[in-house]
Amino acid sequence: MFDFMDMSYDEPGEPVGSGPYIPDAGECMRCGICIASCPTFRLFQVDEETPRRRIRTISKLLVENLPISADERLHLDNCVQCRACETVCPSRMAYGQLFDQAQAELKVNPGWLAKLAFKLIENKGWLRRLMPLPAVYLKSGLQKPLRRSGLLKKLHLADAEALLGKPALQALAVSYPASTTKRGRVALFTGCIAEHFDRETLLAAIKLLNAIGYEVLVPPQQGCCGAIHQHNGQSAAGLIDNNIAVFNALDVDAVLHAATGCGAMLSEYQSDDGEAAQLFRQRLWDINDFLLKHWTDDLQLTSSKLKVAVHEPCSQRNVLKNQQAVYVLLQKIPGLSIAALTDNHICCGAGGSYMLTHPDNAAQLRALKQQIISASSADVVVSGNFGCAVYLNADGGRIEHPLQLLARQLPVR
């Protein structure tokens, strides 16, 4: 049932206000301003699928210590965690933080498949040893018959299998020297699976950084950022503490992230060792911002006549809030035609692990995004988040990271 009449789905309001976010679910004014931003409201058009109602459920859990019904749980879990509501909320509710706390309070007990996935992304060594398996599978010709057999569906593996890309098997090098006069040294966050499944973006990042005079370190001891754990009610403390220790020990000018989903998580790292977490956050940069700040006038990219549409991942719009940097950086390519995708405020459905935990909802959101992409008549669509690109490309998309486009236009020296 609707408890207020403000249920229209128009353009959401512009980001509001400044100052700290309020981490108290009881402070929601129930004004409904967040509703227009919510992708699940767009899908279901009921009050139960609005941020306002989810905050109410979270308040029951965290403030009033009341049990929640199975129905309330279902609607809470349907949240894509895009945090669009947080961006427009005039009360500056800390929705992302509250959602994670609620998930932890609910003591989520993952199924065997989720447990296995958590273990694999915690253990990069295991992950690397297993990588030849998907590579062999993709080459074997078994993919089509296996899909047809229905076995993947029975094993609840069909959604994950549909996203499978060819993995890079070798580890990245530990250090990549500057390709021009050296100006400094940075460390690159590569996380868990991106090193295998988004190798092209990471190599593009390294090439660009080397071209502006930075040596790039890729510490092999680093691990998953912890976002998947934290957003699914699991503790990410071990992963967070490991990354803080690994990167803080390096003598570098900055720690850079190239995937906005990981970057959003890294930018909010907290730890029992508050000073260490603060040092980590102080040296953390989104790679787009870093490249813009340190670009040298003598580095001229080659021209391109491509028409590019920019997809703005939720993690970039609603957490990092630096989406403009992508447009400015792409303007370094002479002749490029650059435009924002329409309705960039609507999530593509990927939502970290949401595409696997809620495949039907995610597919509906993806279909909406694919319609927009088709209507854009762009030659290429760029997205700064690996998860969004994988999800959209699995449905016939043509998405790449903006760094790949930039690196291709580097002059041959």
Ligand code: SF4
């Ligand atoms: S979360 Fe914010 S925008 Fe949404 S109903 Fe509450 S106060 Fe209003």
Ligand code: SF4
């Ligand atoms: S995080 Fe996104 S999906 Fe979840 S309530 Fe907010 S706007 Fe809706």
